[in-house]
Amino acid sequence: xxxxxxxxxxxxxxxxxxxxxxxxxxxxxxxxxxxxxxxxxxxxxxxxxxxxxxxxxxxxxxxxxxxxxxxxxxxxxxxxxxxxxxxxxxxxxxxxxxxxxxxxxxxxxxxxxxxxxxxxxxxxxxxxxxxxxxxxxxxxxxxxxxxxxxxxxxxxxxxxxxxxxxxxxxxxxxxxxxxxxxxxxxxxxxxxxxxxxxxxxxxxxxxxxxxxxxxxxxxxxxxxxxxxxxxxxxxxxxxxxxxxxxxxxxxxxxxxxxxxxxxxxxxxxxxxxxxxxxxxxxxxxxxxxxxxxxxxxxxxxxxxxxxxxxxxxxxxxxxxxxxxxxxxxxxxxxxxxxxxxxxxxxxxxxxxxxxxxxxxxxxxxxxxxxxxxxxxxxxxxxxxxxxxxxxxxxxxxxxxxxxxxxxxxxxxxxxxx
Amino acid sequence: xxxxxxxxxxxxxxxxxxxxxxxxxxxxxxxxxxxxxxxxxxxxxxxxxxxxxxxxxxxxxxxxxxxxxxx
Ligand SMILES: Cc1ncc(COP(=O)(O)O)c(C=O)c1O
Numbered sequence: 001x002x003x004x005x006x007x008x009x010x011x012x013x014x015x016x017x018x019x020x021x022x023x024x025x026x027x028x029x030x031x032x033x034x035x036x037x038x039x040x041x042x043x044x045x046x047x048x049x050x051x052x053x054x055x056x057x058x059x060x061x062x063x064x065x066x067x068x069x070x071x072x073x074x075x076x077x078x079x080x081x082x083x084x085x086x087x088x089x090x091x092x093x094x095x096x097x098x099x100x101x102x103x104x105x106x107x108x109x110x111x112x113x114x115x116x117x118x119x120x121x122x123x124x125x126x127x128x129x130x131x132x133x134x135x136x137x138x139x140x141x142x143x144x145x146x147x148x149x150x151x152x153x154x155x156x157x158x159x160x161x162x163x164x165x166x167x168x169x170x171x172x173x174x175x176x177x178x179x180x181x182x183x184x185x186x187x188x189x190x191x192x193x194x195x196x197x198x199x200x201x202x203x204x205x206x207x208x209x210x211x212x213x214x215x216x217x218x219x220x221x222x223x224x225x226x227x228x229x230x231x232x233x234x235x236x237x238x239x240x241x242x243x244x245x246x247x248x249x250x251x252x253x254x255x256x257x258x259x260x261x262x263x264x265x266x267x268x269x270x271x272x273x274x275x276x277x278x279x280x281x282x283x284x285x286x287x288x289x290x291x292x293x294x295x296x297x298x299x300x301x302x303x304x305x306x307x308x309x310x311x312x313x314x315x316x317x318x319x320x321x322x323x324x325x326x327x328x329x330x331x332x333x334x335x336x337x338x339x340x341x342x343x344x345x346x347x348x349x350x351x352x353x354x355x356x357x358x359x360x361x362x363x364x365x366x367x368x369x370x371x372x373x374x375x376x377x378x379x380x381x382x383x384x385x386x387x388x389x390x391x392x393x394x395x396x397x398x399x400x401x402x403x404x405x406x407x408x409x410x411x412x413x414x415x416x417x
Numbered sequence: 418x419x420x421x422x423x424x425x426x427x428x429x430x431x432x433x434x435x436x437x438x439x440x441x442x443x444x445x446x447x448x449x450x451x452x453x454x455x456x457x458x459x460x461x462x463x464x465x466x467x468x469x470x471x472x473x474x475x476x477x478x479x480x481x482x483x484x485x486x487x488x
Binding site: 047049050051053054062081242244245246247248249252253256257 | 447453487
């Protein structure tokens, strides 16, 4: 997508892919903070509403600053089109609701971000959409769980906070065989670890609030259409009018013209601008996030007060092999560690001076949280176990500070436990 | 050659037939990678733009998935 994107290597694409020159020679698309867009004649606006002409009408539907980011994200993920949304949850909700209808089923990895789990298990269930959860490492169970009502398979590239790494290509093979699309939440891996389209993702979703934005200055989400799924299918009669007109853009067309427009979870132009700023430095930051996380994981794994460390980059991790292959030797910026018990986990968090105790990942700053008492507090012990959340677990989003300072912060806090 | 394009009469500097790709170029249609073309009421395949021919008197509509619809 976008002439400039072709032939560029990934790091270059982050900066130049899908970009267009701005007004006055500006190298950025300005923040067009306008709710609506005026036309000289009634005829022009009529053409726009008929979809005969292209142009901006109303920022919930489209806006130049949002469109600039959409083109860049589509280029980065090698997609055919993208839609940016108010948040990562808005991206997931919008993309999922564009596909499933009442009576349909979602087959999802059980290892999910808490908000997505709650959306699937509770919220969508109230609208007649059932989700079956399976262990993402049990591919036989996944294949066996597909039934006539399945309309979508959903998985996270790196489970947050379980830190398990499913084999995305194997998920894609099952989805393809079943005639349903595979949607992949690639928030934790980011496009830097893998372009999941290459692994077979039909739809990619991101919380851009995390690593893509990178400095935690705004909430945002994105839906990227790989253009790979054949919507001309008896399983998806609701896509028929969109397939007829827009062919491989059927998903983006239905999402834009119906679901995104009606649910209305559009991004703000300022936030889209900020996400675009972050995107330019994603590769540079991820390189450091990954290097620092590996160093911290190694330090923690060798520490006598640490019971266990879960980071796919540690050679004894059960996910090392698949992660190493899938992400080409890069393992992301998030890890979890276990201490003796919950009081020790709290003492560690309280003893850290550099790392901030807050509910987020993907900031330049090192972040920690005790998921069992916070972001997963509402879930039963059984569900927590499914998500890999235990009382002694601390999640760390490793920042891009000097690794020696991060390690020293943990060393001091562990010594004082 | 006279056509009806998006509901309006349009005069094209061509004798009796041009390809749809050619027409998109001639009319400088915006964002051609996304446009859907309807020729005399039939939606064309995107990869058939070179082969499809537009003749004098034809009706052509260009449609986009990005905008449109009731707000
Ligand atoms: C994997 C994953 N998906 C989705 C979300 C939701 O994104 P947001 O907070 O931007 O709505 C998050 C984080 O909050 C996440 O970590």
